[in-house]
Amino acid sequence: MTQTREAVPLAAEPGAVRRRLPHLAWFVAAVTFVTIIGAAAFRSLPGLLIDPLHEEFGWSRGTIGGAVSVNLALYGLTAPFAAALMDRFGIRRVVAAALTVIAVGSGLTVWMTAAWQLMLCWGLLVGLGSGSMALSFAATVTNRWFTERRGLVSGILTAASASGQLIFLPVLSRLVESHGWRPAAVTVALAALAVVPLVWLLLRDHPADTGQMPYGATEFVPKPAPVRGAARRAVTVLWSAARTGPFWLLAGTFAICGASTNGLVQTHFVPAAHDHGLPVTTAASLLAVIGVFDVVGTIASGWFTDRFDSRRLLAVYYALRGVSLLFLPMLLAPSVRPPMVFFIVFYGLDWVATVPPTLALCRERFGDDSAIVFGWVLASHQVGAALVAYLGGVARDVFGSYDMVWYASGALCSVAALMALVIRRRPAGTATVAVPA
Incomplete structure (x- = not known):
């Protein structure tokens, strides 16, 4: 009898230990975070390539900006199809293949001699590859593994890209300045390849693969069957969503978001600062500091998204970003002064803070198809970024400065703030838009 009574607490002890461990969803989110950091190297390099390629090959900034714009456009246009492919083949296979394509494209640039090769490899x-690693990857992981804290998790995963920028920008800028742009391109390729084993060994496609429920769920969610016809499904979801007003408002605001961040600041801030006499390494370091505060701002935005109206958050974010861009031309100088430091901090907090509330509105309006819909919204983000990446280079060639581009982007951000306020919320109890597989 004594042995029987003692066996009960001993047998229950492992279960108690398991209950105290974090949910597996947090480990999957951690692997996703590290994966996005490793892939962020390719996001850090375009702005550092403009001047070296212009000097070595004599290509105009408009031509180089055109290759960057192709890259940015495909980054967005690939995202919805990648989200559908993840439903067909699984997250792990799609992400591992995407990282390999990034490594091949970046590695081949070291042998290029013509502008069309830049378009092919980097564009x-x-x-x-980067489009398949876009924010739809984070959205798919969040939707599958979490039913609670989705805003916070999406903010953390979005911040991973900024963390990667923080890590790689100073390193790549020093490589470009000391050894040329080719070692920097090889570093990007190696960083992408280094993450492939991590993805293949540790990332899991669905909670059901491990016999667990999503974080915060009250019942087990079976793994859905693979969805065939990924391309057809992505287009069908777009066709359904495009018949709603909120989709176009979300796409329009996110296009302006991309134009004012990836297309403008990430691509043209370093050469614009260099035009005013600021060393390239210093300008790249300032861009990396934006990444520091971007981490804080994006995670905080995710926390706010779980608690406040996403439309009002977007309006505030876009309005503040527009004001900061209007002041930037007056702050550029040969040395870093306190007003520029204030801009870097202020802009960094707002850099991609728009992602968690935009993703939350997509989830609210479009339900199970929200990851694919968000992929199409992200496509508009990258189209806006691509246009400004190209037009910014053209403006610099024509006018000799970037001032007009800063002012135009600031004005566009004010338009985005107004657009965010008129997005209609889905009435409680109504069905979300869903497209059968």
Whole structure:
């Protein structure tokens, strides 16, 4: 009898230990975070390539900006199809293949001698690979593994890209300045390849693969069958969503978001600061500091999204960003002064803070198809970024400065703030838009 009574607490002890461990969803989110950091190297390099490629090959900034714009456009246009492919083949296979394509495209650039090769390697290959690693990847992981804290998790995963920028920008800028742009391109390729084993060994496609429920769920969610016809499904979801007003408002605001961040600041801030006499390494370090505060701002935005109206959050974010861009031309100088430091901090907090509330509105309006819908919204983000990446280079060639581009982007941000306020919320109890597989 004594042995029987003692066996009960001893047998229950492992279960108690398991209950105290974090939910597996947090480990999957951690692997996703590290994966996005490792892939962020390719996001850090375009702005550092403009001047070296212009000096070595004599290509105009408009031509180089055109290759960057192809990259940015494909980054967005690939995202909805990648989200559908993840439903067909699984997250792990799609992400591992995307990282390999990025490594191949970046590695081949070291042998290029013509502008069309830049378009092919950096524009097409890296664009396709990076598009499959876009924010729809984070959205798919969040939707599958979490039913609670989705805003916070989406903010953390979005911040991973900024963390990667923080890590790689100073390193790549020093490589470009000391050894040229080719070692920097090789570093990007190696960083992408280094993450492939991590993804293949540790990432899991669905909670059901491990016999667990999503975080915060009250019942077991079976793994859905693979969805065939990924391309057809992505287009069908777009066709359904495009018949609603909120989709176009979300796409329009996110296009302006991309134009004012990836297309403008990430691509043209370093050469614009260099035009005013600021060393390239210093300008790249300032861009990396934006990444520091971007982490804080994006995680905080995710926390706010779980508690406040996403439309009002977007309006505030876009309005503040527009004001900061209007002041930037007056702050550029040969040395870093306190007003520039204030801009870097202020802009960094707002950099991609728009992602968690935009993703939350997509989830609210479009339900199970929200990851694919968000992929199409992200496509508009990258189209806006691509246009400004190209037009910014053209403006610099024509006018000799970037001032007009800063002012135009600031004005566009004010338009985005107004658009965010008129997005209609889905009435409680109504069905979300869903497209049968």
